[in-house]
Amino acid sequence: MADLFWLSDEQWVVIEPFMPKNQPGPERNDDR
Numbered sequence: 001m002a003d004l005f006w007l008s009d010e011q012w013v014v015i016e017p018f019m020p021k022n023q024p025g026p027e028r029n030d031d032r
Contacts, residue, residue, distance in 0.1 A: 007015070
């Protein structure tokens with residue numbers, strides 16, 4: 001787990017517009 005890289009809030013604000021808004025895969029209706 002040493003390979004994790006955490007972004008600061010300032011870094012996240014820069015890249016957030018480039019992140020995908022929709023998640024691929026089927027719609028999730030009920031996880032129960």
